[in-house]
Amino acid sequence: MAKDNSVEIKKFADHHVITQPNPLRKVLRRVPEEDRDDPVARAEKALADLSGEFKSWMAIESERLAAAHAAILKDGFTSATRDG
Numbered sequence: 111m112a113k114d115n116s117v118e119i120k121k122f123a124d125h126h127v128i129t130q131p132n133p134l135r136k137v138l139r140r141v142p143e144e145d146r147d148d149p150v151a152r153a154e155k156a157l158a159d160l161s162g163e164f165k166s167w168m169a170i171e172s173e174r175l176a177a178a179h180a181a182i183l184k185d186g187f188t189s190a191t192r193d194g
Contacts, residue, residue: 117131
């Protein structure tokens, strides 16, 4: 692939501005406005979909942490209690 070496240099009294070509412009794909992805909207929808599961998920995680804490209190901090 041939490189575009057209560097633009603007000279001023006290400085120069050097502008290099942007190679990413060649791979940029324009998407029509109606086809644009909205990652924030997708994330909000995913959170809304998960919100019904949060209460049961939090109960399971709380039980798991309580069991791990009880195991550490009983047996101390060992490799088995650390990994459990």
